[in-house]
Amino acid sequence: MYLKKSSILTKDGSSTLRIDSLNESYHSLHGAVTESEFVYLDNGLRFWQKSHSASKASVLEIGYGTGLLAFLSFLNQLNNKMEIDYTSLEAYPLKIKDLERLNYNSFFESNQHQSFLDFSKLPWNNINQIIPKYSILKHNIFFEDFKSEKLYDIIYYDAFGFHAQPNLWEIEWMKKCFDLLNNGGLWISFCAKGSVRRGLQKVGFDVERLPGPPGKREMLRAIKP
Template sequence: MKRNIITTSDGSKTIQIEDWNEQYHSIHGAIQEANHVFMKHGLLFYYENKLAHLTEDRKSTSAKTTINILEIGFGTGLNAFLTVIEGEKHNLNLNYTGIEAYPVQPEEINQLNYVELISDSHKTVFKKLHETPWEGAFAITPNFQLEKQEKFFKDIRFKNTYNIIYFDAFGARVQPDLWTEDIFKIMFNALKPNGILVTYSAKGSVRRAMQAVGFTVERLPGPPGKREMLRAIKHSATV
């Protein structure tokens, strides 16, 4: 299938699959979407909620909070790149697993402009995110460990491992098999109790599939170009 590099509304680039009329990120702004869905309503929501439940004594210690993150659709590495930077801001220790069935090619990565628009001082970090080998855990920074796995989502077998899932698969319009109860059951099993899953999608069928496997689902305001998005929580009582 023909793939093009296009510029989205916030000036950031993404990859378009022409035959599907589908993009790796929103045409209304790749960086804006990633920040809104996965940083604000994913990482920062989880961290702030966790912080609120810590005692004052524990808050005052210098120990880093450790968060395990699973990304469904590693793609361009944009979500991982933003996560590294947010982790540094909040003194987080992050273990990040990215799942991708069809890794993006180096010549495509070289055409993306995330470093220039987000943080030129993290140029080496973005390069390492893509140059580290698949299959195996590697330290990208002292506080960010990355493991990339080349596999289909249906083959994930994690159990009670992750605090957060970034569900960033291609849309249900072009790949409905990635948004089924079977897939969300795998996601539910992969999360620890009180873990969360965030996605840009707000389709009713997606919400119902999440609820059917045990998630508590909430609709949230969406990023530019979308009215709503979804956040699903695996409450302890549903384990």
């Protein structure tokens, strides 16, 4: 299923894509990179890394989208000693022609390993070891169909918002996230909806309401005891 997309410049100068028929953009219009860094890196990956002494962490991303979060997580590893094993799920991978409309190649300083577009062209359903401290496996699959014997330390829950994909915010998928995490594992999302918070609590998470990124008052972080 291909839905027409338009490119939009957000307030921090980074771009995103918008699906007009869903009235939904892939990132916050207040800043695509700013929101991603604040929600998922500062309050997710970096928070976990600061509080754990393990040599390796496993990340599961629900909603690969443009690949921005995966790329930011890779950039984070260029100056971090902890190894990251990154898995991302996406039912409808974007076409390269859409990704070429984003300005991330020029927005980020170049590094000797991967540009954003090179990163985007990594094959799906295959483990890609980019540097010793970062590997990524991109699954072309619905979250509902995903099965894994492996457990994860961090879940980036980055599905489209409740109004666009209400089914993915139901309690059964919060329970699936709980079951996919190691004890002490972390679930992080831009979402602050009360029904989602209550669902997370009901399936066993300890839930925190945190200050949100620009344009959003709150966000949620949940820990599996």
